[in-house]
Amino acid sequence: MIDSSSSVRQNYWAIIVAAIACFLFEAGWYTIFMQQWLEGIGRTRQWLESAAGYNPAFQYGTALVAAAMIAAVISRITQSTGPQTALRGIKVAAMLWVGFVLTTWATEYVFEVRTLKLLGINAGFWLLGMMLMGAIVGAWKKKVKA
Template identity: 70%
Template sequence: MAVGVPVLQMARVRHNYLAIVVAAIACFLLEAGWYSAFMNTWLNGIGRTMQWLTSSGMNPAIQYATALAMAALMATAISCVTQLTGKQTALRGIKVAALLWAGFEMTTFATEYVFEVRPISLFFVNAGYWLFGMMLMGAIVGAWKKKA
């Protein structure tokens, strides 16, 4: 090896799949409570009624499965970034999740809502849920280390 050439070592990511599943389920349960609490604001923001939603013909099993699968994918990404940026802790997981939210979720929602001329109340409901949901998942995957 050449003298004076820095050697980069790749951090090893060790996913704890049980923690990822638990984080996804926790986020899913938070989502159920969040949207129940903000149901009227959300419905007004999307310009729909509960009657319309129930008669839309969409299969709720597909909706719930999609929400759970996407939460698991997000928890996996949070776990990966948490481990690649330093020591794996609950606090680092929360910080990573908040940063990912600010860099991707919030910015995407803000741009989308401005061009779609959606109400700011809907932005706060949807983006707010993801901030807390991602931080919850970050805390779980950050704190729950995979055994060696």
């Protein structure tokens, strides 16, 4: 059961650090899987870089803000449903991933007739990225003023 009392205290430093960690992990992940990802979406690197609307600052900014929002939700649910620990943060993140990310992406991929390999790359990143953020926001408790 979710406790909506004032016991939830968002630690904005933890959220920011978790978002940056996820963002950096994402950069590494998609660097490693770049060729397979491009093949999966039916594009080339040249197309990607020359595409109309290609704006790296907007893309990276969106990725960072989205990661911060996800980290804040993981933090809130972790605190609202039990003790705040790294392991609980990881578990909450994994359950949110199963309940929302995997299910929505799997449905989208089935109707778009995309490959399981591409689903594995994209959804796999989010599983590990969300678990990373869960570990950070779960472990990093906000200091209470005396």
